Amino acid sequence: MSEGVSQPDRPAQMEGDGGDLFSKFDSVIAMREGLLSKGVEDPFNLVMEKVLSPTRAICNGRDTILLGTYNYMGMTFDPDVVAAGEQALRDFGSGTTGSRVLNGTYQGHKEVEQALMDFYAMDHAMVFSTGYQANLGIISTIAGKGDYVVLDIDSHASIWDGCKLGDAEIVPFKHNDIEAMEKRLRRIPEGAGKLVVLEGVYSMLGDVAPLAEMVKVAKRYGAMVLVDEAHSMGFIGENGRGVVESAGVIDDVDFIIGTFSKSVGTVGGFCVSNHPKFEIMRLVCRPYVFTASLPPSVVATACTSIRKLMTTGHNKRAHLWENSKALHKGLKDLGFQLGTEEPESAIIAVIMPDLEQGAAMWEALIKGGLYVNLARPPATPANMTLLRCSLCAEHSAEEVGEILAIFERAGKAVGII
Numbered sequence: 001m002s003e004g005v006s007q008p009d010r011p012a013q014m015e016g017d018g019g020d021l022f023s024k025f026d027s028v029i030a031m032r033e034g035l036l037s038k039g040v041e042d043p044f045n046l047v048m049e050k051v052l053s054p055t056r057a058i059c060n061g062r063d064t065i066l067l068g069t070y071n072y073m074g075m076t077f078d079p080d081v082v083a084a085g086e087q088a089l090r091d092f093g094s095g096t097t098g099s100r101v102l103n104g105t106y107q108g109h110k111e112v113e114q115a116l117m118d119f120y121a122m123d124h125a126m127v128f129s130t131g132y133q134a135n136l137g138i139i140s141t142i143a144g145k146g147d148y149v150v151l152d153i154d155s156h157a158s159i160w161d162g163c164k165l166g167d168a169e170i171v172p173f174k175h176n177d178i179e180a181m182e183k184r185l186r187r188i189p190e191g192a193g194k195l196v197v198l199e200g201v202y203s204m205l206g207d208v209a210p211l212a213e214m215v216k217v218a219k220r221y222g223a224m225v226l227v228d229e230a231h232s233m234g235f236i237g238e239n240g241r242g243v244v245e246s247a248g249v250i251d252d253v254d255f256i257i258g259t260f261s262k263s264v265g266t267v268g269g270f271c272v273s274n275h276p277k278f279e280i281m282r283l284v285c286r287p288y289v290f291t292a293s294l295p296p297s298v299v300a301t302a303c304t305s306i307r308k309l310m311t312t313g314h315n316k317r318a319h320l321w322e323n324s325k326a327l328h329k330g331l332k333d334l335g336f337q338l339g340t341e342e343p344e345s346a347i348i349a350v351i352m353p354d355l356e357q358g359a360a361m362w363e364a365l366i367k368g369g370l371y372v373n374l375a376r377p378p379a380t381p382a383n384m385t386l387l388r389c390s391l392c393a394e395h396s397a398e399e400v401g402e403i404l405a406i407f408e409r410a411g412k413a414v415g416i417i
Helices: 023-036 079-092 107-120 131-142 157-166 178-187 211-220 278-284 296-334 355-367 397-414
Strands: 048-053 056-059 062-066 124-128 148-152 169-173 194-199 224-228 255-259 269-273 347-352 373-375 385-390
Touching (some): 023 355, 062 397, 079 296, 107 269, 107 296, 124 131, 131 157, 131 194, 131 224, 131 255, 131 269, 131 278, 148 157, 148 178, 157 169, 157 194, 169 178, 178 194, 178 211, 194 211, 211 224, 296 347, 296 397, 347 355, 355 373, 355 385
Parallel strands (some): 148 169, 148 194, 224 255
Antiparallel strands (some): 048 056, 056 062, 124 269, 255 269, 347 385, 373 385
């Protein structure tokens, strides 16, 4: 899914601007030009000339450790996953050229949906062409005019867009605040349709939602619950089913949204559910009905990856937790301000004083051989500038040590520490 908790402000067109529809983006243009005028490498135009492994690539001509790819379980170069994609490409060609409800359902699409049902122990699974479309499609279809969507203020952009497309009443609450969520639910008219939308792991700070308490409150007020587990699938929970599993509420939520572009290592999105009427979504969900289906090679890689995570994921999860704890402690000991007091996920956010220093720090890191994500306002909570690190189960302990050394050198050079 594309990142960000909100969309850039879209100011009204100013009189006398000649009707230029691009004038609404002038502040973003000025921000980018301001950064580049100082000679900083463009942090939003990184080119990977060659990907060497899940943890290394040649970026802008440099051998670089990857710490910003969301490749949590390191499945992108798994030999079985790659072989499955190659075989499907030979057997079925490069694409389906059609929607799932027309000519776009191949055997592989049914197989990957079955793999998801087995992974989650759910009755239904529906695959979309992207994770963004999964949220867009499910939310906009089940919550329409006259319904209410209660959602965390830090929700992903695809969640907000799903709410807008469905034309439901949008009721946001303070991030991870159970009491604030309950107050919003209490004010909704009796008998109205209610959907509570939460995320297991929030991608900006890497913090985890208190799902056990939130789901309990939502059910008390008769709301359906959708949880986006994009950043926790494969990693969190005994079987890698996400925060819903670790919190013990997987049987209480109505919909789980996920993506193939993180732990699964390819592209696509999905929704799993036990709702008895769920299959009708295939005929009424517009972002599903009116979009070409994923290529056979993609669903083959996804299916193989999911099956392997079911059998070999335990050791990968254990090592990824070791990496997360080591990096979090190391950065904290160096004096960096982090997004969470303790490691809660595979995402570790390093808070920068401002955008200018954040960009300078990003450049020092990339020149030192380390790639992380530079996240900036308005896509970040509380207008923070963040260097967002996402660890991989394939990072070795030695690579984590290298990462800390690069952060230390860069932080001292820029004056952050």
